[in-house]
Amino acid sequence: MSEGNRKVPRRIAQTVLNSLKGGVVPRIGLPFIAVGRKNEIEALLHDVDIIAEGGASFRFIVGKYGSGKSFLLQTIRNYVMDRGFIVADADLSVDRRLQGTHGQGLATYRELIGNLSTKTKPEGGALSLILDRWISGVMNDAVKESGLLPNDPGLADLVDRKIHEVTSSIGEMVHGYEFARLLSAYYHAYLEGNDEIKAKVLRWFRGEYTLKKEAREDLGVNILISDEDWYDYLKLFASFFRLAGYAGMMIMIDELVNLYKIPNSITRQYNYEKILTMYNDTLQGKAKYLGILMGSTPQALDDKRRGLFSYEALRSRLAEGKFSSDGARDLLAPIIRLEPLTAEEMFILCEKLAEMHAGLYGYESKLTEEDISLFIRIEYERIGADQNITVREVIRDFIELLDLLYQNPSLSVAQLLDSDSFSYAKSEAVSDEKTEEFAEFTI
Numbered sequence: 133m134s135e136g137n138r139k140v141p142r143r144i145a146q147t148v149l150n151s152l153k154g155g156v157v158p159r160i161g162l163p164f165i166a167v168g169r170k171n172e173i174e175a176l177l178h179d180v181d182i183i184a185e186g187g188a189s190f191r192f193i194v195g196k197y198g199s200g201k202s203f204l205l206q207t208i209r210n211y212v213m214d215r216g217f218i219v220a221d222a223d224l225s226v227d228r229r230l231q232g233t234h235g236q237g238l239a240t241y242r243e244l245i246g247n248l249s250t251k252t253k254p255e256g257g258a259l260s261l262i263l264d265r266w267i268s269g270v271m272n273d274a275v276k277e278s279g280l281l282p283n284d285p286g287l288a289d290l291v292d293r294k295i296h297e298v299t300s301s302i303g304e305m306v307h308g309y310e311f312a313r314l315l316s317a318y319y320h321a322y323l324e325g326n327d328e329i330k331a332k333v334l335r336w337f338r339g340e341y342t343l344k345k346e347a348r349e350d351l352g353v354n355i356l357i358s359d360e361d362w363y364d365y366l367k368l369f370a371s372f373f374r375l376a377g378y379a380g381m382m383i384m385i386d387e388l389v390n391l392y393k394i395p396n397s398i399t400r401q402y403n404y405e406k407i408l409t410m411y412n413d414t415l416q417g418k419a420k421y422l423g424i425l426m427g428s429t430p431q432a433l434d435d436k437r438r439g440l441f442s443y444e445a446l447r448s449r450l451a452e453g454k455f456s457s458d459g460a461r462d463l464l465a466p467i468i469r470l471e472p473l474t475a476e477e478m479f480i481l482c483e484k485l486a487e488m489h490a491g492l493y494g495y496e497s498k499l500t501e502e503d504i505s506l507f508i509r510i511e512y513e514r515i516g517a518d519q520n521i522t523v524r525e526v527i528r529d530f531i532e533l534l535d536l537l538y539q540n541p542s543l544s545v546a547q548l549l550d551s552d553s554f555s556y557a558k559s560e561a562v563s564d565e566k567t568e569e570f571a572e573f574t575i
Contacts, residue, residue, distance in 0.1 A: 140164050145492040149485070153531045155524055157202045159254070162210055165484050168477040169204055172470070175463035176208050176425075180215060183380045183423045188414035190424045192388075192450070194433055195470035198522030201427045204470065205384050208425065213251045216379035217423075218262065220244040220366075224390040230406040232359055232399070237406070241362035242339045244383060245369075260334055263315075266376035267322050270294045288323075295319050298375045302368060307361065310353045311368045317351060339365075363410060370422040380421035392432035392439055404443035411449065411466070433467070473523055478508050481523075482530050489534040498537065503545040507533065510549060 140148075144161040151158035172193075179189035195201035209219050222228060222243035229236035247256040271291050274280075280287040299312035314333050321329035332350045339357040341347040348354055357365050370381035394400045407426070413419040433440050433450075441447040450466050473481070482504050490497040511526050536548060 140488050140491055142492055145488045149489060149492065149531055152485075152527050153535075155198075155528060157206045159206065162203070162207050164488065165481060166207060167481040167484070168473050169200065169207070169470075171463055172204060172468055173207065173211070175468065177211060178464075179423055180212055180217070180380075180382075183217075183382070183421055184215070186420050188417070188419040188422045188424075190411045190414040190466060191426070192433065192467045193425060193427045193470065194430055194467055195427075196429060196522060198524030199470050199472065200523045201470060202386055203523070205386060205425060205427055209249075209382070209384060210254075212379075212382045212423075213249060213254060216251070217382050218258070218373050218378050218380075219247075219249045219382045219384065221247050221249075221384040221386070223387045224385060225387065226390065229391060229394070229403055230385075231402040235359060237359035238339050238357065238362055240385070241357060241365070244366070244385075245338050250378075259337060260330070262373070262376065262378075263318055263334075264322065267295075267319055269377055270298075298372070301375060302372055305368055305371065306364050307355070308368060310355055311365065311372075313353060314351065315372070363406070367413070367419050367422060371420055374421040380423065382423040382425070384425045384427075386427035388426050388428035388440075389432040392429075392435065397438075400438065401443060404440055404446055407440065408443070408445050408449075411446070430469070475508055475512060478511075478523070478526060479504055481527070482508065485527070485530060486534060489531070489538070493538055495538060499534075499545060503549075506545075506549055 140161065144164070148158045148161040148165060176191065179191065183189055193201050193204055205221070209221065213219055222240055224230075224240065227236060228240040228243055230240060231237045232239075245259060248258045248262070249256050250258045250262065253261055271282075271287075274287055274290045274294060275282060278287060278290055280290070295316065299315050302308045302315065303312040305311075314336060318330055318333040321327075321333065329351075335341060336347060336351060336353070336357075339362065341350075341356050344354060344356055347356055366381070366383060373381050391400060391403045394403065410424055414422065414424060428440070431439060436442050436447070440450070452462070452465060452467065479501075483501075486497050486499050486504070507530060508526070511529060533545075533548060537543060537545065
């Protein structure tokens with residue numbers, strides 16, 4: 133086995149292993165365990181280049197529970213932050229939708245803005261940092277450009293003009309006038325050291341004002357971000373972030389299945405209509421420097437009774453053409469359907485996890501390549517594994533195996549794999565084709 137993963141910092145290794153064992157995707161450390169998905173990542177990074185040039189993109193990442201859908205989204209999240217993008221991500225739920233009558237759309241907006249992340253602040257909550265960095269950057273550029281000293285009155289005029297250039301550009305967009313006024317208010321509060329006004333502007337940007345009267349008294353603006361127009365403000369933020377020195381903005385919305393679960397058909401349709409609006413904007417050039425990724429299960433997309441394809445305007449735009457097949461997928465289409473990792477890819481992933489586990493707990497791994505191969509064969513030979521097995525299940529089982537071996541040094545790999553908890557997975561009901569496939573799988 134290679135020694136590369138033994139260099140993983142213990143803090144990152146702990147987070148990665150705990151997250152995977154708990155069935156969730158870690159926010160950090162993904163490059164250490166990235167396996168497969170090379171073609172999907174390349175296709176999505178092509179979109180990133182287009183966004184950075186002033187374009188926009190919209191993709192659906194479709195896969196079963198535990199198939200690696202969220203993992204791919206998080207991997208792209210890390211890639212684009214390294215490329216100077218700002219990322220906002222949110223999971224939909226009962227209380228967070230794209231459209232609602234009781235603030236569910238606004239709740240999604242609040243989650244997205246609360247999770248704003250940059251390379252230097254990847255854990256979220258980066259809005260104030262972004263605004264402060266923007267103002268500081270404008271001031272530094274003005275000093276370099278003019279040669280004036282920081283306390284020279286002429287410098288303040290130059291900075292004002294540069295700030296005005298940004299706010300004027302934003303002001304021409306839908307809802308841009310108020311947005312620009314608030315950017316200007318934040319700038320002046322920054323100069324004056326008025327933290328109270330800065331906090332109020334941030335509160336407005338985060339969609340936390342509920343009464344127009346309160347916003348008017350505090351900030352002099354007469355509108356609030358609402359369920360109906362929150363997406364317009366994301367477009368404003370994308371354009372502003374570009375002007376503030378970032379490459380663009382990537383929005384990631386996962387768990388689209390929660391729209392599929394909405395019992396009321398009219399409410400579902402309104403949510404699908406919001407997706408259509410966002411999709412059309414990106415394809416028609418109405419959004420700039422903006423990428424949107426949405427994660428969905430196959431059923432939530434394909435079901436013509438309740439899924440996205442129940443909304444004819446979406447189905448006609450998103451349905452695959454006649455030539456795509458499992459062996460020849462169009463990764464430039466709006467929908468990227470994830471295929472299961474191969475047994476070879478799972479072997480590499482397990483090998484990486486074994487090295488990471490040994491490095492975290494400071495022991496010499498007893499696992500051989502034959503042990504890992506046997507484990508994978510047992511997992512993949514379960515009854516129905518060809519249809520139902522997921523990366524999440526295999527990883528959880530493998531980390532449990534590693535934990536047991538570490539805590540029980542007297543046990544051998546063979547003993548654990550032959551135990552009742554694993555032997556049930558050995559199925560004689562596997563098809564001949566499947567048996568032959570794994571018989572040929574040797575490392």
